[in-house]
Amino acid sequence: MERLRSQGLHPFPQQASIYMPPSGGCIRCGTCDGYPCQIDAKADAEMSTLRPALAMGHVVLRKSTLVRRLLLNPDGKSIAGVEVEQDGRTEVLTAKTYVLSASAINSAAILLHSATDAMPNGLANSSDQVGRNYMTHNNSAMMAVGARKNATVFQKTVTINDYYFGDDEFRWPMGCLMSLGKLRAGVMTAANPLVPQFVNELLAQRSFDWWIMSEDLPSPENRITVSGGTIKMDVRRNNLRAHQELTKRASRAMKRAGLPLILTKLMPVATTSHQCGTARFGTDPQTSVLDPFCRSWDHHNLFVIDASFFPSSAAVNPALTIAAQALRAASHIAGEDFGISSPH
Ligand code: SF4
Known part of the structure; x- marks a missing residue:
């Protein structure tokens, strides 16, 4: 960080959703990025929402249950039930209010798969926008390799936003640079089987690893469709120039920081971890598709609350924005649909 600061950059500590109570919690192991935590110290969806909700006693978790489709009342204006399949049995669950939160690809797929003769384009889709405007960020992984060994275990600690809104040479937003969990030779060999393991080991021992993330733009042609029960993703990257400019600056900064060998890999569109916008x-x-509280314009008792509501992807991880909007929508539902005043 000092070497980056000496170049005029402003690296700052990365927010990490981990529990660090005085009595224990996170042990800063080497498998945080992309793995479940074995000691329940990661503030992921299970720890932060699912387990507390189950502990309240009002929530039933149905495991191994597939939502097939949403069913409409005869007037088409409200949802009548959810058709689910469990252990080969199909049943219909009913409620006053329905919240679909299957993440951007699957929420769109469920809405599209729920098409009827009266609504052949799927539910909530009078705007013809369901499944469209899929985004997932332009992402690259970068290894900056130097001569000295990098002994770090928990590396995901630094963020650089100096280029977020552009700079003098490139006036448009470029995005965010953040350190990755430490890359290991095994992960690299899995991603590039043609590179010998010992080469990956040499590189991984001496690298600092970064995630370069730029905004991709909503395009109606980048879309999720469902055909014969199969989900299809049709995506063409856009706004790549901004990502290339950010990659160039990231690589320059690392070289100036004394790490001369730079290896970057643009993530394929199949990397769906930041999916949003459908x-x-x-x-x-x-x-x-949705009003500002994530209520379907077409069906009054249906909400879609996950990353599907994003009208743009920005260039930061989507999880906290999803959480913030979920709290906001939940307050709205409590008040409007159930007459309960909410502290939020
Ligand atoms: S670093 Fe991550 S996975 Fe490891 S103990 Fe901490 S929260 Fe859990």
């Missing part, structure tokens, strides 16, 4: 919210029912 049921965008807005103020106009003609051009959006």
Whole structure:
């Protein structure tokens, strides 16, 4: 960080969703990035929401249950039930209010798969925007390799946002640079089987590893469709120039910091970890799927609350934005649909 600061950059500590109570918690192991935590110290969806919800006693978790489709009441204006399949049995669950939160690809797929003769384009889709505007960020992994060994175990600690809104040479937003969990030879060999293991070991022992993340833009042609029960993803990258400019600056900064060998890999579109945008919210029912509280414009008792509502992807991880909007929508539902005043 000192070497980056000496170049005029402003690296700052990365927010990490981990529990560190005085009595224990996170032990800063080497498998945080992309793995479940074996000692329940990661503030992931299970720890932060699912387990507390189950502990309240009002929530039933149905495991190994597949949501097939949503069913409509005869007037088409509200949801009548959810058709689910468990152990080969199909049943219909009913409620007053339905919240779909299957993440951007699967939420869109469920809405599309729920098409009827009266609504052949799927549910919540009078705007024809369901499944469209899929985004997932332009992402690259970068290894900056020097002569000295990097003995770190927990590396995901630094973020650089100096290029987020552009700079003098490139005026447009470029995105965010953040350190990755330490890359290990095994992961690299799995990703590049043609590179011998010992070469990957030499590189991984001497590298600092970074994630370069730039905004991709909503395009109606980048979309999720369902055909014969199969989900299809049709995506063409856009806004790559900004990502290339950020990659160039990241590589320059690492070389100046004394790490001369730079290896970068642009993640393929099959990397769906930051998926968002397939049921965008807005103020106009003609051009959006959801209202500003994630309620379907078409079906009053249906909400879609996950990354589907994003009208743009920004260049930061989507999880906290999803959580913030979920709290906001939950307060709205409690008040509007159930007459419960909420502290939020
Ligand atoms: S670093 Fe991550 S996986 Fe390891 S103990 Fe901490 S929270 Fe768990």
